[in-house]
Amino acid sequence: MGSITNSRRRRAQSGQALVLALLLIVGGAFLLLVVFSSGRVLTTRQSLNDAADAAALSAATWRARVLNYAAYTNRAMVAQEVALAQAVTIASWARYFDALAANAQSVAAAYPPAALAVAAIASGADLARAATEQAASTEMAWRAHEQLGYKVWLERSQVALLRSAQVFGLGAIANEVVRSGDSRFFAFALGDAGAFAAFTQPQVSAEDKARLREVVLESLDPFTANPRSADHRLPLPSSCVGRSADLDKWTLWLRRRGGTALHESLETWSAVDTLSLHDWRAGGFLGLGACRDREAGAVGWGGAGVNPAWNDSQLQSAHINPGATALALFGATGDTASLAGLPQVHDLGAQIRLGQAPAVSQLAVMARVAVHDIGTADKLAVTSGRMRLSDGAHGRYLWALSAAEVYFSPPPEASTPAQLPSLFSPFWQARLISPTEAHRAAAATYAR
Numbered sequence: 001m002g003s004i005t006n007s008r009r010r011r012a013q014s015g016q017a018l019v020l021a022l023l024l025i026v027g028g029a030f031l032l033l034v035v036f037s038s039g040r041v042l043t044t045r046q047s048l049n050d051a052a053d054a055a056a057l058s059a060a061t062w063r064a065r066v067l068n069y070a071a072y073t074n075r076a077m078v079a080q081e082v083a084l085a086q087a088v089t090i091a092s093w094a095r096y097f098d099a100l101a102a103n104a105q106s107v108a109a110a111y112p113p114a115a116l117a118v119a120a121i122a123s124g125a126d127l128a129r130a131a132t133e134q135a136a137s138t139e140m141a142w143r144a145h146e147q148l149g150y151k152v153w154l155e156r157s158q159v160a161l162l163r164s165a166q167v168f169g170l171g172a173i174a175n176e177v178v179r180s181g182d183s184r185f186f187a188f189a190l191g192d193a194g195a196f197a198a199f200t201q202p203q204v205s206a207e208d209k210a211r212l213r214e215v216v217l218e219s220l221d222p223f224t225a226n227p228r229s230a231d232h233r234l235p236l237p238s239s240c241v242g243r244s245a246d247l248d249k250w251t252l253w254l255r256r257r258g259g260t261a262l263h264e265s266l267e268t269w270s271a272v273d274t275l276s277l278h279d280w281r282a283g284g285f286l287g288l289g290a291c292r293d294r295e296a297g298a299v300g301w302g303g304a305g306v307n308p309a310w311n312d313s314q315l316q317s318a319h320i321n322p323g324a325t326a327l328a329l330f331g332a333t334g335d336t337a338s339l340a341g342l343p344q345v346h347d348l349g350a351q352i353r354l355g356q357a358p359a360v361s362q363l364a365v366m367a368r369v370a371v372h373d374i375g376t377a378d379k380l381a382v383t384s385g386r387m388r389l390s391d392g393a394h395g396r397y398l399w400a401l402s403a404a405e406v407y408f409s410p411p412p413e414a415s416t417p418a419q420l421p422s423l424f425s426p427f428w429q430a431r432l433i434s435p436t437e438a439h440r441a442a443a444a445t446y447a448r
Contacts, residue, residue, distance in 0.1 A: 044374050045398055047182060052367035052402035053432060055174035055187045059363055060404035060430035062173055063196075066165040067361075067406065070200070070346050071426035073158045077343040078424075080143050080151040081216045082224075084339075085269045087136040087143075088305040089224045089260045092271035094132035095331060096258075096302030100275060101126075103299055136304065144268075144339040155343050162200055162346060167191055167363075174365045184374075187367040190442050198349045199361045200423065212342055213262060215424070220260075227313035228258040228273060240280040240291035249280040249291045254299065257320050258328075259313025263306055267341025270305035274298070274317045274324035298324035303331060347423045359421035361406040364439040366446055368397040401443045403435040 101121050144151050163169065171189040178185040203212060217225065232254040241250045258273035279296040301324040308314045308329070318325045351357040408421035409429050419425060435443070 044369060045400070048178075048185060048367050048369055048398055048400040049402070051178040051181050051185055052187065052365055052400035054181070055177040055367060056363065056365040056402040056404040057430060057432055058177045059170040059173045059189060059365060060406050060432075063165040063170065063361060063363070064406045064428040064430045066161045067200070067423060067428040068426040069161055070158050070423045071428075073154045074345045074347070074424050077151055077154050077345055078212075078216055078219055080154070081342065082219050082221075084140055084144055085216075085220055085224050085260055085262070087139045088269040088271045091133055091136040091304035092258070092260075092273050092302045092328075094129040094302065095304065096273035096275070096300050096328070098126055098129035099302060099327070099331075100300030140339055146340045149340055151343050152340055155345075158346060166196055170363060170365075174367075178367050182369075184369050185367055186369070187365055190364040190366060190439065190446075192363065196361055196363075199352065200346050201349050203345050203347050208347075209267075209342060212345060216342070217262065224260050226259070227316065228256065229313070229316065230256045232256075234277075238280040238291075240282055243282055244280070244291045246291075252296070253278040253293075255320055256300075257313070257317035257325075259311060259317070261309035261311035261314055263309040266306055268306050268339055270308045270314070271303060272308055272314050272317050272325060272328050273300070273302045274321040274328055275300035276321040276324045295321055295323055298327055300324070301328040301331070303328035345423070348421060352421065359408050362403060362433070362436070362439075363405070364401065364403045364435055364443070366443055367400045367402070370397055374398070397447070399443070399447045401435050401439065402432065403439050404430055404432050406430050 101124075104121070105119055141149070143149055146152065167189045171187070174187040174189055178187040203209065233248075234252040234254060236252045238250055238252050244250070254275060255278050256273075256275045258271070260269060260271040262269055276298050277296045278293050280291045281294045283290060283292045298321065301321075308318075310318070317328075347353070348359065349357070352359050406428055407430075408425075408427055410419045410425065410427040419427070
């Protein structure tokens with residue numbers, strides 16, 4: 001009897017162990033599904049974070065390259081202005097030398113041995129003048145035509161690329177980067193409330209134009225920038241020989257004057273070159289006064305561009321060689337008034353240039369992936385009915401936030417006090433940064 005009872009108890013205990021084993025198997029299966037789903041979510045989140053970092057750095061790199069492009073085009077546009085100044089200067093100088101050679105030919109006609117050589121020089125000068133005028137006219141039209149000039153296209157390309165570096169363009173770049181790694185991902189750039197528009201601004205005010213004028217004028221070569229002035233004594237007696245104790249007034253002089261100037265209103269160039277013979281003549285009643293320098297005759301003259309801007313060098317030409325200056329203006333047929341003026345360049349905002357704001361441009365990128373696109377147990381329908389394992393605790397999307405900034409960093413060999421942040425120096429770089437509180441607040445608004 002006792003053995004029968006013990007046998008029944010053992011069978012009952014054996015059934016209880018089977019139920020417990022089944023519960024453990026079911027619980028373990030659920031645990032495995034949870035671990036599987038969590039692992040899928042964590043892996044996807046890590047990939048999303050990496051993709052967001054790559055997108056933010058790529059977008060910032062593009063913005064840095066656009067700023068560097070703006071620096072190169074700014075320099076190129078300054079170079080165009082320098083080339084225009086040189087073209088006007090060469091055209092004026094060619095006309096000046098042509099007139100000088102023609103006058104020398106007239107003087108040499110009295111001495112036949114010299115007349116032949118001077119005639120050849122005059123003929124060459126005339127051909128050089130015609131060729132120079134044609135070349136200068138073509139170069140000015142090619143560089144600064146109002147619609148088709150190279151300078152105008154530089155302006156347009158700069159504007160177009162700067163627009164591509166704004167929030168919308170960077171968002172497109174960020175999305176392409178994250179989708180290239182995983183087609184389920186989507187990314188966009190957070191709005192910056194006009195920060196980049198304030199970071200780079202077109203230079204259109206009178207003060208901005210004055211700054212650009214200074215940059216252009218400081219970039220000119222010495223021959224174009226400086227007054228073309230020289231005085232040469234001739235071994236010929238003046239009209240004041242013996243009338244003055246100053247021996248310099250006893251001889252005739254050749255005085256050369258002229259220069260190139262940037263016209264302030266039309267923002268184009270003009271050049272004047274003159275050479276005149278000067279005599280010292282007694283002034284006053286019956287010629288009893290002091291000896292004064294007088295222009296006796298124009299020897300060489302040339303002009304090009306619009307009416308003179310009358311900077312110091314051109315005013316000196318008008319004052320010292322008035323006759324030659326009048327002839328130069330009369331023969332200056334080159335009209336540059338229809339050409340584009342100073343280019344519209346972009347530079348850093350006034351507050352940044354003045355050191356009132358940091359020279360950095362920040363951006364933030366958000367990346368997301370829909371939870372239903374993650375291959376969790378819920379998505380794969382491993383369980384169903386009442387046994388279905390819900391992944392809804394993760395929300396509708398997984399989100400990732402990353403930030404980067406563009407900063408100015410010249411190489412060590414260029415680190416001089418003159419290398420301040422500007423859009424004339426192509427030393428802009430990109431790096432990742434920690435998102436700011438403003439970035440996190442904006443991101444939280446999107447992630448709700």
